[in-house]
Amino acid sequence: MTLPKLLEEVDRYQLNRFNNFAARGSVTFGATPAGFGGPDLPALTGFQNWLLGRVTTTQGGAGLFNNGFRAFDAAAYVQDDWKLASRLTLNVGLRWEGLSTAHDINDYLSNWAGSGDGLPGPISIVHPEGTPKVGTPGVSDCTLGLGMTTFQSGTPFIVIDSSALTLQDAAGVNGTNFATLAPGATLSSVQGSGSVESRLDGYINMNAFTAGGNCVNDQNVVVDRASPDCTGYAAVGNVGRNSFRGPFQQNWDLSIIKRTTISEGKSIDFRAEFFNIFNHPVFQSPQAAGITGFNTALGNYGVVDVASSDTSILATVNRPRIIQFALKFNF
Numbered sequence: 001m002t003l004p005k006l007l008e009e010v011d012r013y014q015l016n017r018f019n020n021f022a023a024r025g026s027v028t029f030g031a032t033p034a035g036f037g038g039p040d041l042p043a044l045t046g047f048q049n050w051l052l053g054r055v056t057t058t059q060g061g062a063g064l065f066n067n068g069f070r071a072f073d074a075a076a077y078v079q080d081d082w083k084l085a086s087r088l089t090l091n092v093g094l095r096w097e098g099l100s101t102a103h104d105i106n107d108y109l110s111n112w113a114g115s116g117d118g119l120p121g122p123i124s125i126v127h128p129e130g131t132p133k134v135g136t137p138g139v140s141d142c143t144l145g146l147g148m149t150t151f152q153s154g155t156p157f158i159v160i161d162s163s164a165l166t167l168q169d170a171a172g173v174n175g176t177n178f179a180t181l182a183p184g185a186t187l188s189s190v191q192g193s194g195s196v197e198s199r200l201d202g203y204i205n206m207n208a209f210t211a212g213g214n215c216v217n218d219q220n221v222v223v224d225r226a227s228p229d230c231t232g233y234a235a236v237g238n239v240g241r242n243s244f245r246g247p248f249q250q251n252w253d254l255s256i257i258k259r260t261t262i263s264e265g266k267s268i269d270f271r272a273e274f275f276n277i278f279n280h281p282v283f284q285s286p287q288a289a290g291i292t293g294f295n296t297a298l299g300n301y302g303v304v305d306v307a308s309s310d311t312s313i314l315a316t317v318n319r320p321r322i323i324q325f326a327l328k329f330n331f
Helices: 046-052
Strands: 005-018 026-028 057-059 066-085 088-098 111-113 124-126 144-146 149-152 156-160 249-263 266-275 302-305 322-330
Antiparallel strands (some): 005 066, 066 088, 088 144, 266 322
């Protein structure tokens, strides 16, 4: 009888950043559409705005720029073999991974409350002792594997409203604005019901959002959209980053090995390997592929835009079933 194999792993991450970003500030003269800044203004190029002295955006660095990030991750793995028959052995393993939250050696790190931590909006800054555990976007807190089987919660996705420009970002340089819940709607009412397959063309309830956000006056105070004080700009949305998760993910792989002894010190191994053996589709988060106007390299991370009302799931995480065979001669 052999004892189970028990392995442990501890990783320490260190990232030192020296980035004196925009310490002297900067201004931008960008192209603007017709009506930007006034109903009678035509569309202008960046050069025309420069000649007119119309600054479209400004930015400046503030705070401390030098950071020393540190993090520890831990993992454990146990594996054992069971000989079910003289020619059949079952190998089973279980792996656990714990992902920590990074901290700063000088205690400079802040975080956002209401952004991916399960807390409701509006978003606020906490620093640093009250910083909640947010974790790593796109990775669940715990991944469970049995043999070659993986179970994992769905990856997070964000809901934005590109039509809701704010006074703080009137030119839409950032390219996004958090969505705004409709009156009476909650985060739980956004999630649809039914199987994932029945929701491929509409994964979440878009009626739970207010398209264009809540209008504000020139003092950035919310007013009725029909009010003459409405500037056409919106308040910052109350739906935080990563408030929702995509479909649950699982994957089943199987490997079968048959060893035939030819003579002493010589044998042949025949291996049959099945990837996604049950041919079960694992879907990405909605709008996790084919994203334009935001970022085309987000992988399995979804970005749903209220302005387009498209919440369809565009791709799968895994591939269809793959079977491969191998023959190995040992000597």
